[in-house]
Amino acid sequence: MRAGPSPEEVRRHNLGSLLRYVHLHGATSRAELTNRLGLNRSTIGALTAELTTAGLVSEAVPRETGRAGRPSLVVRPESARIHAYALSIEVDRLRAARVGLGGRVLDRRECERPPGMPVLDAVKPLAAFVHEMRHEVADGARHVGTGVAVAGRIRRADGTVRLSPTVDWIDPVRAALSDELGDEHRLTLGNHADVSALVEHSRGAAVGCDNVIYLHGDAGVAAGIIAGGARVTGYGGHGGDVGHMVVNPYGRACGCGSRGCWETEIGEQALLRRAGREGETGRAAVLSVVRAATHGDSRAQFAVREVGDWIGFGVGNLANIFNPEAVIFGGTLRDVYLGAAAQIRSRLNEVALPACREHIRLRTPGLGNDAALIGAAELAFQHLLDDPLLS
Secondary structure, eight states, X not given: OOOOOOHHHHHHHHHHHHXXXXXXXXXXXXXXXXXXXXXXXXXXXXXXXXXXXXXXXXXXOOSOOOSSSOOOOEEEEOTTTEEEEEEEEOSSEEEXXXXXXXXXXXXXXXXXXXXXXXXXXXXXXXXXXXXXXXXXXXXXXXXXXXXXXXXXEEETTTXXXXXXXXXXXXXXXXXXXXXXXXXXXXXXXXXXXXXXXXXXXXXXXXXXXXXXXXXXXXXXXXXXXXXXXXXXXXXXXXXXXXXXXXXXXXXXXXXXXXXXXXXXXXXXXXXXXXXXXXXXXXXXXXXXXXXXXXXXXXXXXXXXXXXXXXXXXXXXXXXXXXXXXXXXXXXXXXXHHHHHHHHHHHHHHHHSOHHHHTTOEEEOOTTGGGHHHHHHHHHHHHHHHHOXXXX
């Protein structure tokens, strides 16, 4: 029979719970922490004192309380002192940020990613961004890790990126970044859809929802899925390729070798092709079509309507399988959703079972374009939040 947790294990667990709460919710009074975490006041006081000594939080008397009596101290994350670096390798751009504890973006850089640039060629400019931001960090600040969001599937064992279902594992991104940054043990990689789902669930549009699907569109379509409050990543971390769910067996050939995959009907090229703009690529081109549709361009309206119909069809099928509370449209799918929300909802209602559709909320990312960056930072913060005193 296994013995229960030791007092030390309980203490470390409570430290992590308190730090995680402040990280997600920001400045919080000791009184609220006592209520939310179910611990007594003396325990909260001891925990906050320990985290303060470790430089992870600070405590101060609130400026105004409006109440008689001694005010409860307010606990704040040390955002300026404790930070992670977040990198995002996207289809058409490269982005980097320094993100403080609490999810606050402290610094950022970005540049265009030329068409056809190999993933490994993105390593040096991203590393240069990190080196630039390091020069802006105040003395005494603490770097806890680097998170990387990639538009591709990630093999969790070694951080290798696969860009297509038809090729073997290529691009060892983690190893290349480690060589440039010198902190291999602190590098964590994730897919854009997965990390965006993670952060939208914890601090974005899906707070309070334990069953969420985040759909990310760019050149392809991927999903970050949360079921019962936990990420569903599949064996080896390769799940979520909903873009290759076959929805039209007589449809167009897909780059994966199949035919009629969802991304051939709703991906960037599907929209641009229907709008008569086959030679264009990127989010700016997608936005141009959506704007043209809102201004009465009949060809653009047809394209948005058709893609919206197929989005609703696919979401309806996913709803029948996962029964989510919220579906969030990110990347280029955000732009299409805003132009075709009624069409998407109508088709969803036709396809999904009543018990799987009546409660679904369709949303755009609460964190906007920063969802992937802040989600990548969350990966880096994870080990600190699990055990704040682990060096």
